[in-house]
Amino acid sequence: MLYMAVMFIETQTTPNPATLKFLPGRQVMPSGTRDFPDPESAEASPLASALFSMGDVTGVFFGSDFVSVTAAQGTDWAALKPQVVAILLDHFVSEAPLFMGGGADGIAVPAEADAVVEDREEDADVIAQICELIETRVRPAVAGDGGDIVYRGFSEGVVYLQMQGACAGCPSSTATLKQGIEGLLKHYVPEVTEVRAA
Template identity: 45%
Template sequence: MYMQTEKTPNPSALKFIPGPKIVETPIDFPSMETARMSPIALRLFSVAGVTSVFLSHDFITVTKAEDISWDEIQPTLSAYILAHLAAGKPILSDTAPFENSAEPSLESDDAVTKDIKDIIDTRVRPAVARDGGDIVFEKFDAGVVYLRLKGACSGCPSSTITLKSGIENMLRYYVPEVKEVRAADE
């Protein structure tokens, strides 16, 4: 089994592309404590310097501490992922519930919120996934869209530019009610 890796715009995050499908719905594990439901995420967190693990449809993004070199940990991470998949071990434990990474449109959403979610799902999330991350709608309040950054996007030096120059401009163009876009943790 061969696995491809790709650099991301975040120098602290690396995208591992093993080939087979990983998960149906993207899941972010920002710490080891949140990874108890995923044997593979727990295994990756056992490598010194790993700070977060993001599982997506066909890739795994691992983020490391800045003081750790990829040369030190990439071979171990690759070996763990390949061994886990080759052994047919589960990605998620059967008993563990998980929080859906995407926020589906709800019946109670107003037309503006539905439009925002649709644009994010169809135009933004696929582009961000190519960079090893995910962006999830949190809320729309008083003209401000709040988005949660996950995977390689979380902590990325260019995330502010992505939010302001890319996503904010796009949403303001298609949805005039949008005045600003912010990271949900601001």
């Protein structure tokens, strides 16, 4: 008797109206995240390349258990969404590798983003506190919205952070950085005076 595997992909809106979050009900990235802001960066991933090949996609982001897809301004999500779901279903049902040349499991570890400023050794304790807060308090909330946030440096009281996925280009990302994250970091780390987008 032949049994077919059934897979459902849940879709969630994000605070960014141009981005939808797709949850395949299984692990996407075993650790970390991966941002594909353009088709060139997507060449490392057959799945990201397939999504960009639709033409209306301007960004793809892989989280631990989700894929966020950003569409070009004016794109009709009602028409694009079934196409995205079809590509995701094909990928996950076929158990295709997420990255090209990623070894036996098909997973490649992304390179870390370049720092905006060079961290100073004397700031190591402050930077450790900042990174711990980002990891435990900020990243889980941002992942819930279909994105990620990456530490890019600390200098003279200023923390540089990069928004990725649904959070990059989101109309509320500036408010998130300034009112949410900046307030949290200033409260727990008195050396922080400002948070800026990198």
